[in-house]
Amino acid sequence: MERILYGDNQFFAVNHVSEEKSRAQSIKFKSDDAIIKALNHAIAAGVNTFMCTTHDRIANICDIIRKRPEKYEDFKIYPCMPYAHKYANAVTELGIAGTLREYVPGNILGSLFKGGMAYLSKDYLSIMELMIDAEMKMFKGIQTPVIFLQNVITDLLLGLGMGNVLKAFQEYVERKYNAEAGFITMNMPKLLNALEQVGIKNPIICTSINKVGFRMSGSKEAYQHVLETKKVRIIAMQVLAAGAIPPQEAIEYVCGLPNIESILFGASSKDNINETVALIHEYDQKYQLMEAI
Template sequence: MSDGLTLLVGDNPFHGISHLSQERSRSRNGAITCADYATGLVVTALENGADGFMFSADDTTLSILRIIREKEGKISPDLYAIVPYAYDYVRLATQAGGITGLARKVAKEIVVSFNVKAVATGLKAAVTMDPKALLKTYLTYEISRIKSSAGKRMNLKSVLLHEIITDMALALNLDWLFKAHIDFMLKKRMKPGFETRNFAYLVNKFKDWGIDFKGVIVATPFNAVGFQMNPSREECEKALVDIGAPSIIAMSILAAGYLKPSEAINYIKNLPNLNGVVVGVSKEHHARETFKLLEEGFKRH
């Protein structure tokens, strides 16, 4: 791995996600959701400067990990997993008959996985109705299936809570959830992480709760036009200075394609306290050209 910012290839295009419009998502070539094709994009990015793969844990991305493990013997990327894949769980809840049905389905999957630790903590959670134990059960299950798909060669560096969970917990003042996630992941010798679209607010709440940014990863949008930077680009930049630790992985640096890589690089390289950037790619030449430009732009040679 090169010195400087960590460069990560993201998975949004593999789920048909566009942050500009639903119509743009629907118009994309359906082939991108094919695991073999998506794997090729990830591998191309890794061969051209990317250090790792940031992904939401679902069937598509776990298939990508399995294919890399089985067919790409020379590649050993760092992994940054976002859980849960909220859109998948919403779909499953609809199919399973609501939240109760979803809970039964997830519980069944944990038992079928034969993960002794997950089952044990799950039983404790069921008996005591302890929300921290429930969180640990779920995280144990997700870590288990990610590592099972990835094998020993790939390094699961961080597990981040999805933005829906993070931002809801911020709104509800659930400081225990953030602290429990941090404590559990540190015991697992992995970096605890959080994805958010409300970075400035998260920084303020962490200060109120006495949570140190050292050793914590936060994935959040940063770009020259302020796209998805809530409440404003200025407020997010101020909060970035205030955290005092290189803990941030910048998302949406291209503003959903509005900015050229050169424009993104000129903005990002002048920001403090960044740990890395994540960029999704939808075509092989995009993967090759984008990560070569990022590698050169951040001068990581």
Template sequence: MKLILGDNQFFGINHNDLQKGLQSKTKFGDEVKIEEFIKKSIDLGLDGFMINSNDLGYKLISNYSPMNKEEIHYSIPYPHKYASMVNENGMLSLLKFFISKTSILLLLRTLPKFVITQNVKHLMPLTVNLEIPKSLTKGSTVYLQNIVTDLILGLKRFDLLETFSKEIRRKGYKPGLITLNPLILDSYIKKSKVLNKEDVTICFNINQSGFNVFPNKESVNEFAVSTHKYKLMGMSIFSSGGGDIEKSTKFIKSLKLNYAVFGSSKLVNIQSNINSLSN
């Protein structure tokens, strides 16, 4: 099981303690401090890191210099930045952003298809192009954020997940999907020739306490110990700091996970978790 550094501490996200989240965000105020912390964490023994495509994450990946072939796991899109853009300056600002960040060739390749068919899958190359810095190391895993993955599952537009995966592969990366509904997603993947492959990674909540594990702890546990062609990544493995560390570690080690992702704002905690999960 490979161990990956999560990014919640960088952006002030703490589901159990909002005050701690704000303090953590203040500590990591820019991409330079984030990169320094990532590299120190990898020196301790982590296999890579995961980060989303918000402004800081995008800047980090745009300037990141890999050290020892560490794995990069990058999640897109970051919906809040587009929502803020529209709220602050209107829809026209969003249109201007799309045009300024997209080549004429790509616009000509995608927009006519969308206009003719009204099928949003033809906009997927635009989204991928906007969200992924050209400097992202080839072979990295690029994930669709759970808010988008689960919306697509709810709409039963499974073809969009396949289109996303094809576009990610076309650009030289490995596809990943983050979800809060791993069982529903799994039932579809089993029927898909595009997604049921070794290069796909599914990321989902799983922990000993059942914190934010959907639809329930028991069924997700069974899912996590069964055999899959694609890879499994467990997140929220320490119940966002609300679970017993020793019990949480023992539980995670009992599963058939390819990856476990966790975050902390303290290197001493990261070293402790590496030691516990590796032994």
């Protein structure tokens, strides 16, 4: 994985501290062109991996990228699925069975419900596989070397003790998409334990890591302990703690931690993108130099 990954929250009005800002972002990124422009700024700053949710609008972005193979030759996407709000709102409206009926492709499910579980009755994992395929459709022809499970699903399964389903996700994306599985979580130490228990070694885990301990469940110390002692490939997200930490201080902290393979960030403007990238390079060099001495 590249050291720096570009995220997509800013494009889809995800702002953890301000609804006003989130509406402003919605307005700013109303057109696909605005998203592509920001992506191009990231690429110009040397960031070639875009980590994004499987939001409907990403399909348009993928179309634009496919049309310019020479321009986006080195460009990679790390899809994060599912776009949870789509399903959560559907479950409120249609119930669990209704949501599956709506979103699982093909008529297997139709017969499943109509036939009173006569078909496929014991193989829910194939339903999961169909849903992964549905989410992956939009990325056809684009490099997707790592495919992530969103934190709401990862953590739901973690709490339910369904590590075997996480394992099934990993095996399927490896088999079908020749990709590594990644897991987004708000409970990193617990998740790593669960993944190790089902035989997933040295997993890719994307998780909140920041100086103020925001969304670092358990405690910041528990996270630091894992980073110092365990084998795991960490992508740090929410490093600015939704703006609670000034950029320089935030990046200095994260770059100084062991075992952080990549840093995920989202920024809307060219200046902010360049500033963040420059800060990461600056502190990486500083720590490397200190280590050399």
